[in-house]
Amino acid sequence: MIHEVDEGLRRLLAESGLEASGVEVVFDAPTRDWAARRSAPTVCVFLYDIREDHVRRGSGAGEVFDADGFVVARRTPPRWFELTYLVTAWASRPQDEHRLLSQVLTCLVNTDTLPPRLLTGTLAELGLLVDVDAGGTGKDAPAASDVWSALGGELKPSLGLRVKAPLAGLSTVTAPPVTDGLVVRSVPHRSGTEPGAPGRAESGRERPSGEEDGARRLRYTQGGEPGPEGFGGPRERRAVPARRRRGERQP
Template sequence: MIHEVDEGLRRLLGGSGLEASGVEVVFDAPTRDWAARRSVPTVCAFLYDIHEDATRRGSGTQEVYDADGHLVARRSPPRWFELTYLVTAWANRPQDEHRLLSQVLACLVATDTLPARLLTGSLAELGLTVSLDTAGSGLDAPAASEVWSALGGELKASLGVRVRAPLAGVSTAVAPPVTEGLLVRSAAGREDGTEAVPGRRLRYTETAAPGPEGFAGPRERRPAPARRRRGERQP
């Protein structure tokens, strides 16, 4: 799921005009060594915090059907996680970095949810909302200064972006549907010395082996007994 969120963000930022202007969108850790190797204008979205939103944890199971309408699996409900990114802009001059960061900010604050056309893999399959919170005040994650200190770099203007995304539940396959009736075979011969009947299909007449229709096959039905009227004697 994490790499699918990365791809959604990359498509969102790239579609805002960054890629058309030659700006790279990467997800590397912005360390000093990385910054020294950078040679082109870059927007870096560094994922530095992941935790579950326990308030959205569900219960029960979801049934999964194939194209023919047969039950093939049961899936536990998805679990929601919050992914926090540190978004920075890198260029030769601070003015260019601020211009890039302003373009990124305008794109992200105008997007509350990742559009479905940008989702891939399990996120697209689930069809659930993937929300974005940009530069919010309630980000439950380490402060930007702590992140820069851990990376060994100098403090830089950045945006905090939190993405709430579902992780698909675990699927458990179920047994295939029963298509054959119950076949009874005897293990020994009869008391009169004759051989045992090879097999008999319960609830069927003159059926010794499973047919392709199983219980859906034809079987003999006896006519229902005639109903007696009240006070009428049985002959």
């Protein structure tokens, strides 16, 4: 899920005009050594904090359907996580960095949720909203100054970005639907035979082809073999007789 959020943010910033301007969007840690190697204008979106939103934790399980409407799996509810990013702009002059950061800020504050067209993988499959909140960090997230101290770099203008995204639950594959017909088998016996001893079917009864002694197929008027689609496939039905009206004699 995390890499899918990264890809959604990269596409969002690219559509804002950064890609057309030749600005690269990366997700590296802005350490001192990394900053020394940068030569082209860059927007760095660094993920530094991940926390679960316990308020939105659900229970129960949902069903996953195939194209024909059959249940193929059951999935536990998704769990929501808050991802906190540190967004910075890198260029040769501070004025250029401020211009890039202003362009990024304009794009993010006008985006409440990532558009569905930018989502990939499980985020696109779930079809849930991915919230975007620019200009702030979570109450439990580390401060920006602490992040810069941990990275060993110099403090510079940065933008806090929070994204709330769902993590897909675990899926359990279900058994395929039953398509075989139900067959009841019995062992007929004639009077005078011992209980439990196998008998013979009545001599006057003609046994259908493919049917064993004492076998009777339920819910089907014909005991033929199943077709290529099993007993659940389409089959011919006889016309329903017309219903008689009250007081009308049967011819």
